Amino acid sequence: MEQGGFGSDSGTPPGPIDKSKVLDVKPLRCLVPVFPTPNGMTSTNPQPSPFVCVPPSGPFPPGVSPFYPFLSPNDSGRSAENQEGFGFGTPISPVPLNSFRTPTANGDAGPRRPGRPRSAANGLATDDDDSQHSDQFGSGYSNDVEDTSTGKKRGRPRKSRLSQSDNAAAHPLEVDMDPLLNQLLASFKLAEVDQVKKADGDKELAGRILLVYDLFRRRMTQIEERRGETPGAARRPDLKGANLLMTRGARTNQTKRIGNVPGVEVGDIFFFRMELCLVGLHAPSMAGIDYMSVRLTGDEEPIAVSIVSSGGYDDEGDDGEVLIYTGQGGVQRRDGQMFDQKLERGNLALEKSVHRRNEVRVIRGVVDVQNGGRGKVYIYDGLYRVQESWAEKSKLGNCSIFRYKLLRVPGQPEAFTLWKSLQQWRDGTATRVGVILPDLTSGAESQPVCLVNDVDDEKGPAYFTYIPSLKYSKPFMKSNPSMGCQCLGGCQPGGSCSCVQKNGGYLPFNSIGVLMSYKTLVHECGSACSCPPNCRNRTTQAGPKVRVEVFKTKNRGWGLRSWDPIRGGGFVCEYAGEVIDESRVGEFGNDGDDDYIFDATRMYEPLEATRDYNDESKKAPYPLVISAKKGGNVARFMNHSCSPNVYWQLVVREINNETYYHVAFFAIRHIPPMQELTFDYGMVPPDKADRRRKKCLCGSLNCRGYFY
Numbered sequence: 001m002e003q004g005g006f007g008s009d010s011g012t013p014p015g016p017i018d019k020s021k022v023l024d025v026k027p028l029r030c031l032v033p034v035f036p037t038p039n040g041m042t043s044t045n046p047q048p049s050p051f052v053c054v055p056p057s058g059p060f061p062p063g064v065s066p067f068y069p070f071l072s073p074n075d076s077g078r079s080a081e082n083q084e085g086f087g088f089g090t091p092i093s094p095v096p097l098n099s100f101r102t103p104t105a106n107g108d109a110g111p112r113r114p115g116r117p118r119s120a121a122n123g124l125a126t127d128d129d130d131s132q133h134s135d136q137f138g139s140g141y142s143n144d145v146e147d148t149s150t151g152k153k154r155g156r157p158r159k160s161r162l163s164q165s166d167n168a169a170a171h172p173l174e175v176d177m178d179p180l181l182n183q184l185l186a187s188f189k190l191a192e193v194d195q196v197k198k199a200d201g202d203k204e205l206a207g208r209i210l211l212v213y214d215l216f217r218r219r220m221t222q223i224e225e226r227r228g229e230t231p232g233a234a235r236r237p238d239l240k241g242a243n244l245l246m247t248r249g250a251r252t253n254q255t256k257r258i259g260n261v262p263g264v265e266v267g268d269i270f271f272f273r274m275e276l277c278l279v280g281l282h283a284p285s286m287a288g289i290d291y292m293s294v295r296l297t298g299d300e301e302p303i304a305v306s307i308v309s310s311g312g313y314d315d316e317g318d319d320g321e322v323l324i325y326t327g328q329g330g331v332q333r334r335d336g337q338m339f340d341q342k343l344e345r346g347n348l349a350l351e352k353s354v355h356r357r358n359e360v361r362v363i364r365g366v367v368d369v370q371n372g373g374r375g376k377v378y379i380y381d382g383l384y385r386v387q388e389s390w391a392e393k394s395k396l397g398n399c400s401i402f403r404y405k406l407l408r409v410p411g412q413p414e415a416f417t418l419w420k421s422l423q424q425w426r427d428g429t430a431t432r433v434g435v436i437l438p439d440l441t442s443g444a445e446s447q448p449v450c451l452v453n454d455v456d457d458e459k460g461p462a463y464f465t466y467i468p469s470l471k472y473s474k475p476f477m478k479s480n481p482s483m484g485c486q487c488l489g490g491c492q493p494g495g496s497c498s499c500v501q502k503n504g505g506y507l508p509f510n511s512i513g514v515l516m517s518y519k520t521l522v523h524e525c526g527s528a529c530s531c532p533p534n535c536r537n538r539t540t541q542a543g544p545k546v547r548v549e550v551f552k553t554k555n556r557g558w559g560l561r562s563w564d565p566i567r568g569g570g571f572v573c574e575y576a577g578e579v580i581d582e583s584r585v586g587e588f589g590n591d592g593d594d595d596y597i598f599d600a601t602r603m604y605e606p607l608e609a610t611r612d613y614n615d616e617s618k619k620a621p622y623p624l625v626i627s628a629k630k631g632g633n634v635a636r637f638m639n640h641s642c643s644p645n646v647y648w649q650l651v652v653r654e655i656n657n658e659t660y661y662h663v664a665f666f667a668i669r670h671i672p673p674m675q676e677l678t679f680d681y682g683m684v685p686p687d688k689a690d691r692r693r694k695k696c697l698c699g700s701l702n703c704r705g706y707f708y
Contacts, residue, residue, distance in 0.1 A: 177220060181244055184212050190250045201252030204701075206263030206279045209250055211669055213278055214568040215517075217241040222506050222516040225493040242274035253280025256292040258305055258358050259383060266382040267415040269565050269672045271368070271375070273308075281380060282306045282363055288313075289328055289346025296356075302349035303356050304386070307406075310365020310376050314395065320408075320417035323362060323384060325350070327402030330394065340400040350404050351389055359383040359409060364416050370546070370564060371512055377565050379419065379672075382412040422563050422673055426547070436460055440550055440634075444468045445543050449634055453552040461550075461558050464596075465631040468543055471578045475658040482654040484528030490535040491525065499525050499537055509539040513571040515649065515666045522664075526653045540651050540664040544573045548677075550637050556697055557595075559676050560637045566671040572646055575635040575663040577628035596636050598663060600624040600650070602682030602708075622650060624661050635665060640707045641678035643700035645671050648679055684708045 185191045188208045197205055220237035245251065253261050260266075261281050276282040283290050288308045293300040309315045309325060317323035327350065330341040341347060353360060362384045365376035384406040394401050414421075424430035434454030441449050444466050451460055485491060485499045493500065493507045500507055502523035509515060515522070525537045533542065546564040553559045566572065575598045582601055600622040628636035638646065651662045665679060678698065693706045 177223075177244075180219065181216055181248070184216055185248060185250060188212050191248075193249050193252065197252055198249065199253070199255040201263045201279070203263040203265070205252050207669065209245070209252060209278050210275060211568070212250060213241055213245055213275065214669070216245070217272075218514065218516045218569055221510070222493075226506055227494065238272045238274055242272075242278060245278060251278050251280070255280075256283065256290075256305055258292075258303070259361075261361070264380060266380055266413045267418070267672050268380045269670050270363075270378040270380075271567055271670065273378070276308075276363065276378065281361065282308055287328065287346065289349060291346055291349030301352050302345070303358050304346065304349040304353045304360050305358075306361035306363065307350075308363045308365065308378070310363075310378070317364075317416075318420070320381075320420055322408070323406045325404045325406055327404065330399050330401050338394075338399045341402050343402070347402050350386055350402075353386045354389050354404075357385055359385060360406065362406065362408075366416075366419060370567075370570075379415055381408070381415040383409040385409060418674060425563065441466050441468070445633075447544065447547050449544075449547075450549045451551075452549050455552045455554055458552060461637070464629070464636075466633060467576050467631045468633050469574065469576050470626065470660070470662055471631075472660060473579065475655075475660050477657060477659070480657070482526075482528075482656065484526055485531060487529070487531040487535065490531050491537040499523060499529065499531075503537075507536055509536050509571075511536055512567075513539045513545050514567055514569040515539075515571070516569065518647075518649065520650070522649060522651045524651055524653050526655045526660075528655055539571050540574055540662065541653075544634065545571055548573070548634055550634060553639070553676070556639050558637045559639050559678075560634055561674050561676050562671065563673055565673055566667040568667055568669045570667045570671075572665040572667060572677060573633065573635050574651075575626055575628070575648070575665070576633035577626040577631060577636070580625050580627050582623060582625050596628040596632060598626040598628070598635075598648075599682065600663065602684060604680060604682045622661065624650075624663070626663065638665070639676065639678050639698075640681040640696065641698040641700060642680065642696060642703045642707075643698065644679045645669060645675070646677050646679040681707050 182191070188211065190208060190212055193205070201209075217237045220241060224235055224237065252263065261279065264279055264281050270276055270281075273282075273285055277285055283306075288310075289304055290306045291302045291304045293302050307325060309317065309323060313326035313328075315323065315325050317325075327341045327347040328345070329347065330339060343351060350360075360383065362381045364379050364381045366379065367373055368375045368377050387405045387407050389402060389404045391400050391402055393399070421430065425432045432450060432452065434452045435450050436453055436459060437451040439448035440451045445468055453459075483498070485497045487495075487497050487499075491497045491500055491507060494505075503519070506516070508517070508519065508522045523537075524540065525531050525535055529535075531537065546562045546566055548560055548562045550558055550560055562572075577596070577598070601624075645668050646665045647668050649664050649666055651664045653660045653662065665677075671677065693708060696703055696705055696707045
């Protein structure tokens with residue numbers, strides 16, 4: 001063996017270590033315990049001294065020396081860099097590998113291969129494990145553009161390396177994610193969810209859990225991007241974030257049940273399979289059928305409680321009321337062999353549900369168009385009943401599969417059927433009822449904004465001029481002139497771009513316009529920058545990215561809602577209008593038209609959903625007042641709510657020594673299509689308390705009863 005190999009007598013080889021050299025390691029014929037001797041040498045001859053088991057990385061008792069490549073942490077002959085290269089750093093606590101899997105009846109913890117199966121022409125999953133009806137990691141978990149991956153790593157996330165300088169690789173800095181999560185859990189009062197709430201939750205708790213998960217996942221993605229990682233590649237912030245929350249007990253509805261889950265409403269949307277697990281809507285992280293055992297006679301038998309249908313198998317259910325669901329299994333192996341599906345586990349549970357007539361929760365997955373067709377949006381479509389089942393040959397006729405016909409329980413709110421109607425409106429194959437104007441913007445926006453009234457006979461709001469952006473009479477002045485960035489291909493995370501450095505070294509947005517973390521100010525690229533219009537750091541400059549409509553509400557005048565689903569942190573629109581002096585605000589209140597005023601000088605209570613780890617997101621008054629009375633965009637129609645789903649963020653764009661502030665709106669949480677978009681109008685300072693109060697009709701549980 002080469003000197004310094006495993007059989008060397010010396011602790012470390014002399015001279016520098018050539019890590020590229022292949023060691024000539026010969027197989028051992030036998031294993032003999034090594035006993036320490038007083039002189040520091042080793043002996044294979046058993047002595048009366050006790051047997052010592054020493055871990056490779058130490059600590060080392062007297063008489064035992066470390067041997068290469070397992071170097072001692074305090075070895076003066078090796079630098080800290082070399083030691084880290086061998087992987088013996090700070091120990092990382094283990095996390096149960098099956099912490100987000102549902103054990104099956106035979107004790108199998110779930111799929112063994114977390115990779116995405118190859119597609120098969122017959123509609124069956126092509127994987128070595130035939131126990132799952134799922135869309136797998138590629139389309140089930142990784143739905144965000146920054147998280148798309150087929151990575152297989154699991155367990156507790158390691159510390160993320162950040163940079164103290166422009167070059168992230170030059171001066172590595174370890175950042176532990178645990179304190180960040182701990183602060184979020186404490187802020188949202190999720191540090192210790194009691195056992196009652198874990199078993200049976202409510203809407204308030206489910207909402208807090210999903211918010212913490214989304215904020216933490218986005219922040220992890222942003223940090224890992226700065227490290228230089230390919231977005232989502234083999235790191236999976238969606239999986240790691242959910243795993244950490246579950247190990248901390250931040251989950252709810254762990255008790256399996258038949259019927260609806262507390263805190264989840266029909267029509268709610270999710271962008272990650274792990275979100276379904278966190279709120280107990282569908283417990284398995286991969287398998288498409290969830291079931292439980294019940295004792296109805298003498299023996300226990302399984303019945304289905306929920307299924308996920310998202311295109312992984314050859315399901316049929318375009319009419320929205322009937323779903324033909326394909327059973328799980330029937331795997332096509334890599335060698336081309338195929339197997340019949342078996343009447344066991346999830347398949348058996350669905351078969352039993354035919355006879356028991358119990359309700360089954362159905363989650364439908366549709367293509368995430370906003371994400372360029374990558375990933376899925378999961379829609380809770382409500383309760384179904386399994387009417388019948390049968391066996392048939394697959395499309396290729398090579399194996400037998402089970403099919404189940406499910407009928408939707410009547411009287412539930414629209415969910416999947418609404419999505420189909422929206423698609424028909426976009427395609428022009430169906431007419432939107434109550435349309436007054438097909439495009440309120442007259443082409444000023446990249447997407448039309450229709451004006452709709454299906455409530456009464458009012459023909460529209462008072463006349464105004466539609467303008468897509470903010471108008472300044474004079475900008476704010478800077479003391480230090482600012483030069484634009486030189487990023488010809490667009491600003492990139494972790495680089496030396498001046499605009500990225502203004503944001504603390506991070507790009508504030510991902511490639512689909514999601515705000516990754518909330519800040520006091522977000523610095524966007526200005527007109528002096530060399531980056532193109534589609535640069536990620538110009539997200540709010542391209543207008544609304546979702547198809548919105550202005551509609552007549554039942555009791556609050558005109559409002560705004562979206563045809564598209566909006567992710568938490570997703571950009572909605574800017575507040576356009578004329579920037580006016582604060583002293584002129586009273587001019588717009590005499591005739592009751594002060595509804596079209598955005599006043600950043602007001603006090604805004606910090607929203608739980610916008611608490612960042614460093615608490616930078618607390619609102620402070622800014623000398624910015626915008627009037628949209630005579631001219632504005634769709635933002636002027638957003639109503640007030642004491643429990644809003646939209647949050648405003650101050651965005652700064654600089655041109656030489658001039659500063660332009662803009663108000664951009666982002667989704668606090670995932671917003672389903674056709675849900676009204678609202679934000680908090682804020683509170684008037686005490687010195688302006690004489691301003692007229694208005695009765696609040698938001699109807700939320702936290703309603704203050706009034707707004708200004």
